[in-house]
Amino acid sequence: MKKVKKDPISATDFLNDPIEYNKSFxxxxxxxxxxxxxxxxxxxxxxxxxxxxxxxxxxxxxxxRVFANISSLLASKGAxxxxxxxxxxxxxxxxxxxxxxxxxxNWFYKKEKLNPYPASVCIGARLCRDELLVEIxxxxxxxxxxxxxxxxxxxxxx
Amino acid sequence: MKKVKKDPISATDFLNDPIEYNKSFxxxxxxxxxxxxxxxxxxxxxxxxxxxxxxxxxxxxxxxRVFANISSLLASKGAxxxxxxxxxxxxxxxxxxxxxxxxxxNWFYKKEKLNPYPASVCIGARLCRDELLVEIxxxxxxxxxxxxxxxxxxxxxx
Amino acid sequence: MKKVKKDPISATDFLNDPIEYNKSFxxxxxxxxxxxxxxxxxxxxxxxxxxxxxxxxxxxxxxxRVFANISSLLASKGAxxxxxxxxxxxxxxxxxxxxxxxxxxNWFYKKEKLNPYPASVCIGARLCRDELLVEIxxxxxxxxxxxxxxxxxxxxxx
Numbered sequence: 001m002k003k004v005k006k007d008p009i010s011a012t013d014f015l016n017d018p019i020e021y022n023k024s025f026x027x028x029x030x031x032x033x034x035x036x037x038x039x040x041x042x043x044x045x046x047x048x049x050x051x052x053x054x055x056x057x058x059x060x061x062x063x064x065r066v067f068a069n070i071s072s073l074l075a076s077k078g079a080x081x082x083x084x085x086x087x088x089x090x091x092x093x094x095x096x097x098x099x100x101x102x103x104x105x106n107w108f109y110k111k112e113k114l115n116p117y118p119a120s121v122c123i124g125a126r127l128c129r130d131e132l133l134v135e136i137x138x139x140x141x142x143x144x145x146x147x148x149x150x151x152x153x154x155x156x157x158x
Numbered sequence: 159m160k161k162v163k164k165d166p167i168s169a170t171d172f173l174n175d176p177i178e179y180n181k182s183f184x185x186x187x188x189x190x191x192x193x194x195x196x197x198x199x200x201x202x203x204x205x206x207x208x209x210x211x212x213x214x215x216x217x218x219x220x221x222x223r224v225f226a227n228i229s230s231l232l233a234s235k236g237a238x239x240x241x242x243x244x245x246x247x248x249x250x251x252x253x254x255x256x257x258x259x260x261x262x263x264n265w266f267y268k269k270e271k272l273n274p275y276p277a278s279v280c281i282g283a284r285l286c287r288d289e290l291l292v293e294i295x296x297x298x299x300x301x302x303x304x305x306x307x308x309x310x311x312x313x314x315x316x
Numbered sequence: 317m318k319k320v321k322k323d324p325i326s327a328t329d330f331l332n333d334p335i336e337y338n339k340s341f342x343x344x345x346x347x348x349x350x351x352x353x354x355x356x357x358x359x360x361x362x363x364x365x366x367x368x369x370x371x372x373x374x375x376x377x378x379x380x381r382v383f384a385n386i387s388s389l390l391a392s393k394g395a396x397x398x399x400x401x402x403x404x405x406x407x408x409x410x411x412x413x414x415x416x417x418x419x420x421x422n423w424f425y426k427k428e429k430l431n432p433y434p435a436s437v438c439i440g441a442r443l444c445r446d447e448l449l450v451e452i453x454x455x456x457x458x459x460x461x462x463x464x465x466x467x468x469x470x471x472x473x474x
Contacts, residue, residue, distance in 0.1 A: 003398055004352055004457045008432035018433075023418055024425045025436035029401045031457055034192020034350020036162055040402045040455075043437030082161055085187045086198045090439050094284050102181055109182045116166035117176075120183035121201030121295045123248050124284030126410050126440030137437045139198075141162045141189055192350020194320055240319055243345045244356045252442050260339055267340045274324035275334075278341035279359030279453045281406050282442030297356075299320045299347055 004031050009039060011072035016051040028073050032144045039077055039140040043090070044069050045132045056131035059097050063104045063134050070138055081112045083140040086119040090135045094124030097133065162189050167197060169230035174209040176200075186231050190302045197235055197298040201248070202227050203290045214289035217255050221262045221292050228296055239270045241298040244277040248293045252282030255291065320347050325355060327388035332367040334358075344389050348460045355393055355456040359406070360385050361448045372447035375413050379420045379450050386454055397428045399456040402435040406451045410440030413449065 009028030010017055018025050028041040046054045046062035047069065055061035074080055091097050101122070109117060118138075127135050167186030168175055176183050186199040204212045204220035205227065213219035232238055249255050259280070267275060276296075285293050325344030326333055334341050344357040362370045362378035363385065371377035390396055407413050417438070425433060434454075443451050 004459055006401055006432055006434075009435075022422065024422045024430070024433045025403075026432045026434065029432065029435040031401055033352040033457065034194075036191040036350075040435040042402075042435040043439070085164055085189055086200075087183075088437070090437075094286060095288065098286050106180065106182045114182075116164055116184045116187065117182045118164075118184065119167075119187040119198040119200040119295075121246070121248075121293070122286055123201070123293070128410060128414050128438055130411065135437070135439070137435075141191065143162055192352075194349040243322055243347055244358075245341075252444060253446065256444050264338065264340045272340070274322055274342045274345065275340045276322075276342065277325075277345040277356040277358040277453075279404070279406075279451070280444055281359070281451070299349065301320055 004033060006031060009041065009073050009076055011069070011076045012049060014049060014072035015044070015047045015069045016049055021051050030077050035144060037077070037142050037144040039074065039079055039083070039138075039142070041070055041073050041138040041140065043135045043137045044073065045127060045129070045135040053129060053131050057133065059100055059133045060104060062132070063101060064108070066134055066136050067104075067108050070136060074140055078145075079140050079142050081109070081114055083142040084118045084138050085141050086139045088137045089120060089122040090125040090127060091122065092124070092127055092133045094122070098122065101134065162191060164189060165235075167199065167231050167234055169227070169234045170207060172207055172230035173202070173205045173227045174207055179209050188235050193302060195235070195300050195302040197232065197237055197241070197296075197300070199228055199231050199296040199298065201293045201295045202231065203285060203287070203293045211287060211289050215291065217258055217291045218262060220290070221259060222266070224292055224294050225262075225266050228294060232298055236303075237298050237300050239267070239272055241300040242276045242296050243299050244297045246295045247278060247280040248283040248285060249280065250282070250285055250291045252280070256280065259292065320349060322347060325357065325389050325392055327385070327392045328365060330365060330388035331360070331363045331385045332365055337367050346393050351460060353393070353458050353460040355390065355395055355399070355454075355458070357386055357389050357454040357456065359451045359453045360389065361443060361445070361451040369445060369447050373449065375416055375449045376420060378448070379417060380424070382450055382452050383420075383424050386452060390456055394461075395456050395458050397425070397430055399458040400434045400454050401457050402455045404453045405436065405438040406441040406443060407438065408440070408443055408449045410438070414438065417450065
């Protein structure tokens with residue numbers, strides 16, 4: 001065996017696969033090791049199921065779409081935001097939009113009843129399309145249900 | 159069990175928790191899997207224990223504060239810089255400050271007697287407050303002391 | 317035991333080690349846990365074996381050199397692009413170069429017969445030298461050959 005299986009993550013009802021517009025990356029990759037599954041969610045922007053930008057230049061609508069898109073990618077592997085350990089957030093206009101981004105994130109995470117919140121970083125950066133205002137990547141870690149849990153050593157009781 | 163425990167990382171004697179100024183992320187998240195603990199340290203800037211910017215517009219003082227803040231977050235989980243496998247460094251003025259950043263980083267890592275140095279990336283990026291000049295995120299991996307180490311198979315000796 | 321072994325990654329026939337120009341980071345770090353080896357490949361630009369910029373201001377040549385440099389770092393630990401689960405790509409001029417970057421990436425990944433493609437993010441960012449146009453970091457995960465594979469429980473057959 002020379003590879004750890006890389007399982008692609010996809011949720012084409014919500015956002016299309018990059019291969020459809022000739023981009024060679026996956027929406028995410030799931031790998032299993034050490035009894036857990038790790039989901040590497042790619043940088044996810046406000047795209048729709050046809051690959052078009054959803055709500056160009058509308059920050060609030062884009063941010064909500066990004067959270068929904070990531071939710072759909074997580075759900076495709078039986079995960080949800082409670083499994084997210086870290087996000088990286090990229091804002092085109094961080095000076096203008098950081099406050100609004102936090103309002104939306106607060107609202108969304110409270111709705112999802114997250115506790116604790118993920119680790120995170122947020123920086124200003126130009127994104128791959130001019131009309132995109134926000135992009136988020138995420139790492140989620142969840143138990144791998146197909147792997148037997150690590151056995152407790154109960155030898156003293158025998 | 160549907161979740162891997164996410165243990166929030168906090169060091170409020172050095173830098174306050176983001177929730178105090180209505181930001182929904184943790185200073186870091188610790189998870190345990192495969193016999194090791196992984197610490198995801200959030201993007202950490204030159205903040206003080208009240209959430210105020212420490213030394214606005216003073217690059218050297220800010221960089222030292224960032225290293226100290228991350229040290230305190232690592233220490234809260236029994237870790238130190240020797241456990242850091244990777245950093246991501248964001249400089250507001252990379253053209254102006256990259257040389258100075260490396261001088262400070264060299265000084266700090268030598269003081270900590272790091273060998274080898276972590277993997278790293280350093281890019282120019284706008285940060286969430288205008289007066290912040292440097293932000294660093296880190297991943298640390300350390301043995302999980304509460305997990306029994308994987309047993310050697312000594313059956314041949316029995 | 318207080319540390320998980322950090323094994324530095326280096327490929328000095330292709331790109332020099334940062335320590336040679338007084339930069340305190342490693343080209344990458346390998347750690348082993350949970351039966352797999354994880355390679356954290358540092359942000360890698362178009363440098364040559366002497367630490368000089370390879371093809372200043374030539375995007376295509378730089379991008380190919382970056383992929384080759386990362387290949388050499390992976391190979392130093394017995395890995396290849398099939399083991400890469402995630403990349404982060406930084407382009408100095410994302411508006412100008414994103415299309416060309418994808419053409420080169422498509423070409424390279426098809427040559428390597430990657431399936432599925434890695435998770436990825438690509439943002440615009442200033443890099444540490446003015447003449448660098450592209451930088452990529454990567455995470456690769458591969459089986460650790462020195463670790464005995466997790467044993468199947470065949471007790472029912474005994």
